[in-house]
Amino acid sequence: MLLSQNAFIVRPLNLFLMVCINLVFGISHDLPDDTSESCTFKISLRNFRSILSWELKNHSIVATHYTLLYTIMSKPEDLKMVKNCANTTRSFCDLTDEWRSTHEAYVTIVKGFSGNTTLFSCSHNFWLDIDMSFEPPEFEIVGFTNHINVIVKFPSIVKEESQFDLSLVIEEQSEGIVKKHKPAIKGNMSGNFTYIIDKLIPNANYCVSVYFEHNDEQAVIKSPLKCTLLQPGQESEFS
Numbered sequence: 753m754l755l756s757q758n759a760f761i762v763r764p765l766n767l768f769l770m771v772c773i774n775l776v777f778g779i780s781h782d783l784p785d786d787t788s789e790s791c792t793f794k795i796s797l798r799n800f801r802s803i804l805s806w807e808l809k810n811h812s813i814v815a816t817h818y819t820l821l822y823t824i825m826s827k828p829e830d831l832k833m834v835k836n837c838a839n840t841t842r843s844f845c846d847l848t849d850e851w852r853s854t855h856e857a858y859v860t861i862v863k864g865f866s867g868n869t870t871l872f873s874c875s876h877n878f879w880l881d882i883d884m885s886f887e888p889p890e891f892e893i894v895g896f897t898n899h900i901n902v903i904v905k906f907p908s909i910v911k912e913e914s915q916f917d918l919s920l921v922i923e924e925q926s927e928g929i930v931k932k933h934k935p936a937i938k939g940n941m942s943g944n945f946t947y948i949i950d951k952l953i954p955n956a957n958y959c960v961s962v963y964f965e966h967n968d969e970q971a972v973i974k975s976p977l978k979c980t981l982l983q984p985g986q987e988s989e990f991s
Contacts, residue, residue: 791862791874795847797916797964798887800907800941802851802880805844806862808872815864815871820845825857825877839865854881854916886918886964888975893960895980899950900924902960906941916966923961924949925977957981 792807808815820837823829837845851858858878864871890905902922920941922933935947952958959979963972 790872791876793860793862793874793876793878794885795878795880795883796885796887799889800848801846802848802884803844804847804860804878806874807843808864808874810872813864813871814866816866817841818843818865819863820860821863822850822858822860825859831859831861851878851880854879854884856880881916884916884966885970885973886916886966887973888961888963889920891960891962891975891978893978893980895958895982897954897982897984898952899948900952900958900960900980900982902947902949902962904945904947904962906943906945908943918964918966920945921963921965921972922947922949923963923974925959925961926953926956952982954982954984 790809792809794805796803796805804820806818817839818837818841819839820834821831822834823831834845834847834850856879858880859875860878861873861875863873892903892905894901894903904920904922918941919934920937922935924931924933933947933949935945937945949958949960957979959977961974961977963974965972
């Protein structure tokens, strides 16, 4: 499988790339050993924002603040400090305005500090099209006599490069039967979107989950189920 092969190749490159960057660009960092294996990283698309989070595997080491740096593998540039993630107390960073290409590899370093002392430094390489996980959007459901309105809440403005060619899936469940709805959304995924699941059975309980699909090889992250009992007399202007 192509994904697993790529994932296997990426990790041994971490230390090699760190050495190459230091030699080629003349960068000198006082880095502890085992920089590539000290942290667990995750890059997620959350509400159409690219959020990088990290966790130190050794929980006995407690940092008071972090600094994030990165460079693009294909470009002869020095490591760049992310301004909104310099000396931050949070173990995550919003990189939406920094990482805009899904076809580039981003060489990333996170440094952890206690006061002026460097406690650790972790590195990882990211290909957004491979490593990005897609968190489900927020949504609400409203039940009526024989249909359900599913209101999916998108941000008012979504950048084109943040959409990742995603497909919205609305999953309907009732009495062990699962049906997938894939609404066609014209234009950008921005603003609230209402989808009607109709021709349902009154006096029945229905549950709905909403999530994104990117490609067949990536595991999806489904939202928790939201359920409603369709009762007679529940009519609305959406009917």
